[in-house]
Amino acid sequence: RKEVEQDPGPFNVPEGATVAFNCTYSNSASQSFFWYRQDCRKEPKLLMSVYSSGNEDGRFTAQLNRASQYISLLIRDSKLSDSATYLCVAGDSGGYQKVTFGTGTKLQVIP
């Protein structure tokens, strides 16, 4: 079983739609969580951290459910520019704070 699992998609959604991705992690000791965005043939870029109380950044909302060990990302009012692969990341509590990346969920926003 992978440490961080994501539905690879693709999720094809029309412009303006709301779309949600879930990600599950297997290490109950994981302490920090992130969502990264990766455009085709580009490097991953940090989209947002995920806090226990949930957090919002514009059209993006991230939630953490420790009991069920999953993280979610909600994108409202999807834009064409949101088309990318979204990587879920879980980090441990060690001194180095090693992180494990999911394989990503591909989103395609359609005009």
Added chain:
Amino acid sequence: NAGVTQTPKFQVLKTGQSMTLQCAQDMNHEYMSWYRQDPGMGLRLIHYSVGAGITDQGEVPNGYNVSRSTTEDFPLRLLSAAPSQTSVYFCASSLQGARGYTFGSGTRLTVV
């Protein structure tokens, strides 16, 4: 700031050749890591460093060496290239791991 700079962007090697992938960051980050990304496998950690002079192995270290003589630089050496090392390599750095990583633009390596 330049952020994380990786060179070269593309490289083709013959089996058995060695080479060094360069990575430099100008953000005074303590943590630096090397990842490889393969289709369907996600990003896998090769080696990492928590500061100058300190390195450790990640998930897939075989066939690779690293050193960290300065805070800024973290080169990755391929000792004897194999076709299985064909991949996209990313260097990343972080002030503290919990704050998330900044990635370089990647090196696309093909071993023939």
